[in-house]
Amino acid sequence: MTTTSETGTPETRNSGTATPGTATPGSAAPGSATPGSGTAGDDRLTGAAAAAAIALGDDALVLSHRLGEWAGHAPVLEEDVALANIALDLLGQARTLLSLAGDEDELAYLREERDFRNIQLVEQPNGDFAHTIARQLYFSTWQELLHDRLARGDVPESAPFAPLAAKAVKEVAYHRDHAEQWTLRLGDGTAESRERMQRGLDALWRFTGELFQPVDGLGVDPSSLEADWLARIAAVLDRATLSVPEGPRRNGWTAGAGRQGLHTEPFGRMLAEMQHLHRSHPGASW
C-alpha cells in the first residue's frame, strides 16, 4: 500500500455551514496558542465545534503515536507495514482535525497533559501484540460507527466533520478489519494466543465506557453508538471463541475523564517524549 507523506492537508470548508456551539468551560480551544483564531476570513472552527475537532484529533494523534512505537518491533514484516499504515492514516486524520481548530503543531506539541482531550483508551501503552490489537478493535469499531454517522452530514453541527469522516470511514473500515482478523487468529489460534488475547480485552475493557461519553459540538451523541458497538464486539469475540469481558466499563475515573483532560500516568511520559525536541527549539520551523 503506498502512502503519500502529505496526508494531512486540511479539508477546506464552506464557511457558514458550521453552527458553532457556545464555548464549553474547560474546552481545549487553543486560545492564545493559536495566532489565527477568530480573525476575519479564518476558516477555523471556534467554540464547541473546535473543542470537538480537538477531542477527535487528539484520539487519532495519540493512538497514531502509540502505533508508531511498534515500527521495527512487529512480529512479522507484514505487521510492521500494517501498523505503520494505520498509524499514518490516524496521523492524517489528526492533522486534518487539529487544523480545523488551530495550528496542528502548536496543538500537538505545546499543550500540556491536562489540555489533551483524547480518551484514555488510546493512550494506553502497547503491551504485547494482543493488547495492541484489543485496543485497536475497541477503538476502530467505534471510530467506524462514528465516522459513518458523521459522514452523513445530516446534522448541522456535524457538517464541518463530514468531509473528513467520508474519507476516514474508508480508512477505519480497513483498521477495524485488520483488528478483527487478528482477534480471530489470536483468539482461535493457540492456547497461548487465546489467553493473551483475552487478557488484552479484559485489561482494556474498563476504558471502553469513555467511548460513549458526549462530545459537545459534534452533533452526534456517541451514546447512540453503544448498542451497535457492543453487538459488533460481541459478534467478533464469539467467532474468535473469546468472551466479552465482564465488569464495569465506567467508573469515576474512566467515564469521560480523558475528555476532561484527566489522563492515566503513562500519558505524561508519552507526551514528554513526543514534545521534547519541538519544545527545545522554541519558534523554530522544521
Add this chain to the structure above:
Amino acid sequence: MTAVLDAAGGASAPAEVFEAAVAADERIEPRDWMPDAYRATLVRQMAQHAHSEIIGMQPEANWITRAPSLRRKAILMAKVQDEAGHGLYLYSAAETLGTSREELLDKLHAGRQRYSSIFNYPTLTWADVGAIGWLVDGAAITNQVPLCRCSYGPYARAMVRICKEESFHQRQGYELLLALSRGTEAQHAMAQDAVDRWWWPSLMMFGPPDSESSHSDQSMAWKIKRHSNDELRQRFVDICVPQAESLGLTLPDPDLRWNEQRGHYDFGPIDWDEFREVLRGNGPCNEERISQRRRAHEEGAWVREAAAAYAAKHREADA
C-alpha cells in the same frame, strides 16, 4: 531468456545458453538454468540487501516518536513503512532462488548473513534523519540504480520499484537538512554535526576499494554488478559536493577538491580500519541492532504460531 540454438539447430548445453543470455543482456529468470555460484552470489547479495532494509528501519524509527512536527512525523513513518515493504519485495525476490524468508532471517539473527555496515551507526539527533535520507539513501541509489539492469530478472524488477521510492526519500532527507540549515543557529549546527558524522560511513557503503573487493570481478562478469566500488563511490562524491554547497553545509574532508584533469573531485583517504571493525561486529550499534531484531522475532513467535494454527484449523474446516 530465449533458448539459443547451436549451428546444428539443437539446443545448446545449459551453461552455454546461460552465458549467451548474459552476454546478450537478456534476463535470467527463476526457472532458467544458472551456475550454482551465480545462484549463491545472488542469494547472498539479495539477502544482505533485504536485511539492510529491515535493520535500516531501526535508526530512523528511533526518531518517529520524537519527530518535531506532524508533517515530518508523517514523512518519517511513511519512509519506515516503505523500508519494511522493500524488505518484503527483496525477500520475495530471493525466494525465487529456492531459499525462504524464514531461512534468511534465521541466518541474519545468527550473524551468518550481513546487512549494510552503515546501520551500525547511531541516530543521535533529529538531523541524523535528514543525513540518512540525503547521504545514506543517496549512496544506496547510486549503488542500486545500476541493479535495475542486473542480469537476474526478479532482482532487477524489485530494484525498479525500490529505486523510485528511495529517490523520493533522498529528496525528503535533503529538504529536511535544508530546513535545518536555513533555520536557527542551533538547527544549522545540528545539521552540520549530522553530516560530519554520516559522511565517511556513507562513502564506506560502496564497499572496499577495488583492489580488495573479493566478489567484484565475477559479479561484473555475470552482470549482477555493472560498475566497480570505486567508480560508484567517485560518482557519489561528485554528486554530493555541489549539493552540500547548496545546502550551505560543509563535508568533513580537508582533501576534497575539484581535479580539473580527472574531471572529478579528489577526496581524502577512507578509514578502512573503522570499516573492518564495523564489519567484524565492533561498530557502535551492531549489538543493539541485531538484539532488537532477534527480540522482535522471538517475542513475535507466539503471534506467528497463532496465525499458523488458525490457518490450519480453517483450512480443515473449509475442506
